[in-house]
Amino acid sequence: MKNRIKELRDFYIIWITQSLSQLGSAITGFALTLWMYEKTGSALSTAALTICTYAPYVIMSIFAGAITDKFDKKKTMLICDLLAALTTVVVFVLYKTDTLTMWHLYAINAFSGLMNTVQQPASEVAYSLIVPKEHYQKTSGFQQLSRSLISIGNPLIAAALYGLAGLDTVIAVDLLSFAIAFVALLFFIKLPEIKDGTSKDENVIKLAKEGLKFLKETPLILTVILFMAGVNLTASAFDAVLPALVIPQKGNNVYGIVTACSGLAMVAGSFLPMILPKPKDRVRVIYLTMLFALGIENFLLAFARSSVLWCIGQIIGWVFVPLMAANQNVIMRNVIPIELQGRVYACRNTLQFFTIPIGLFLGGLFVDKICEPFMALKSNDPFWTFLFGSGKGSGAAMMMFILGVTGTAICIISGQIMKKYRYTE
Structure with missing residues (x-):
């Protein structure tokens, strides 16, 4: 110890x-x-x-x-x-x-x-x-x-x-x-020096291209990053849709509680990488945890009318996120040479996170301009009201269903691609 x-x-x-x-x-x-x-x-x-x-x-x-x-x-x-x-x-x-x-x-x-x-x-x-x-x-x-x-x-x-x-x-x-x-x-901190032959006179654009080149030549890392970009697209759209689902039906206080459940789930999930042994295949852990999250949470929130079930959905959706992130981090640290990590991590940031503002925009746009108007037209149709309820918020429930289908499809398709990139230590 x-x-x-x-x-x-x-x-x-x-x-x-x-x-x-x-x-x-x-x-x-x-x-x-x-x-x-x-x-x-x-x-x-x-x-x-x-x-x-x-x-x-x-x-x-x-x-x-x-x-x-x-x-x-x-x-x-x-x-x-x-x-x-x-x-x-x-x-x-x-x-x-x-x-x-x-x-x-x-x-x-x-x-x-x-x-x-x-x-x-x-x-x-x-x-x-x-x-x-x-x-x-x-x-x-x-x-x-x-x-x-x-x-x-x-x-x-x-x-x-x-x-x-x-x-x-x-x-x-x-x-x-x-x-x-x-x-x-x-x-109090002294970092070891990295002797990689990189000159301070080297062009920043050239170094940035080297990071992109490494990703192109390392399909394992690139595939995981692109998979996470798809996950982020769905998750950020979810963030835009959640208040439109909860607030009209249950109010601000319930929305605060439902939102807090995701944070609490992540705190609990943060202990998983600390206590679990090394997995046999870290890539499999990444896509299976996200399949579990996106394949259950969105559908639960789409069809449920209870704030308790919404909270359970948030816990299911977020509890394994720290485990996924930890396994991605371990793969990147082990595969990427230390002298390239800065530029490759930065390329990761751009490729993996550029979908977040897109998802936020699309989530709000679909709810306001497509799903809510559609459910308003179908307010007397028993099929649609049985699935997603009625009144304001029913369109957001419909959008949650669409995100559930989208997220599940992304995980299943990506999982098939990622199977050939089994990673063990």
Whole structure:
């Protein structure tokens, strides 16, 4: 036990302090959303904050990964964290001088998103450098756990701090968490050097192409990434449809409970990679867990009228996500050479996550323009009302059924393709 703690000392330091910093950033982001909604009353304006944060992640990831592989990982993380913290200071100054506007926040969020785009692949490589291979699965579970806890905790903490003490306190907590992470990384962590022959003079575009070339020449990794892009398309559409299903029928409070169940399920599921032994085939685990999730949750929410069953559906849909993510992480860390990980992880970010904004858009579009109008026309048809109910929300139930069929088809077809890419260690 003592030897294992000693082996993973650096991991525990980075994991705890960076998770704390991520929580602080998430709290500020949520509080700024509350502040903007108070000022504008516009859901679209607040949604644009997320879009501004997310856009650099999708658009610039490939080049960010090349930058990560070109320069020192620790320095890259420190610089990105410092610049992101400075944007928080700018927000504080603008807020205190009563000159903060939504356009400031859009620009600041876009810049912070760009810093995260560069920092994220650098941190992934850093974890690979300090974690022995035999602990990849366990440490991936820890990473999934912290992400799950942050997703649950940040709205509650942000709402409480913002409501009781105001935006000043929220920003102070964020900057304190940043300072802890920055000091820990600067003074207590030493990352091994990577000797790969990459010159700092090499063109970033050339390095980015090398990441894409590696994926093209490694169909195992590319197939898993494209499969997850399909899963993300369905899952993000689900996120857009869920409030349209629950709120009209049960109200905001039930929607909050149903949404919280996904976070709780992910927290519970985060322990699975820590306690389960190595699977015989990690690729099979990836597509079977997603088949279980997408093949049950969407249908359950489509046909159920009970909030209890909706909660059960959320648990089924999310409890195995950390296990899937941990197995994908282990495969990528073992297959991708350490000197290429930054640029390949960045290519992964673009290819795997570009479907999320598309899914969000399509999910909302189909509900508003196709499914709800269709169910309104069929409001007196006993067949359709038996399947999906009646009134507002029935169209969303119909869309859940469509997503269930789509997600199941993606998993079955991809599973047949992925069978030839059995991965064992």
